[in-house]
Amino acid sequence: MLLHCNHCNTTAEVKIDRKTETPICLTCNKEVTNLSSFIVNTMKSQKDFLEKKKEAFAFHCDTCKEVHGGNLSANKQYVACTICGKKMNVSAHMLSTMKMMDKKS
Numbered sequence: 001m002l003l004h005c006n007h008c009n010t011t012a013e014v015k016i017d018r019k020t021e022t023p024i025c026l027t028c029n030k031e032v033t034n035l036s037s038f039i040v041n042t043m044k045s046q047k048d049f050l051e052k053k054k055e056a057f058a059f060h061c062d063t064c065k066e067v068h069g070g071n072l073s074a075n076k077q078y079v080a081c082t083i084c085g086k087k088m089n090v091s092a093h094m095l096s097t098m099k100m101m102d103k104k105s
């Protein structure tokens, strides 16, 4: 939703962070604190959530027994489930693709 951000002092795209349920300005990445709870609740009901770019890859997690997003582990040796943090069953080719993407960002 386009709203006035009290940090940039401009009209910017604002989305709700799923974890903290706070409105975040996409221009400065800060929490917008000048919004009424009515606006915030409207955005939540419209599912105007901040989508994390890193969750572009999704795999079947053997631990959760569901498909979840996967991120490279800190040592970049395996792909970790974004929900449970356990190692996911990902092919070596996929792992190297993710390493390449990781370098670019």
Ligand SMILES: [Zn+2]
Pocket (backbone or CB within 6 Å): 005, 006, 007, 008, 009, 012, 025, 026, 027, 028, 029, 030
């Ligand atoms: Zn801002």
Ligand SMILES: [Zn+2]
Pocket (backbone or CB within 6 Å): 061, 062, 063, 064, 065, 068, 081, 082, 083, 084, 085, 086
């Ligand atoms: Zn999992």
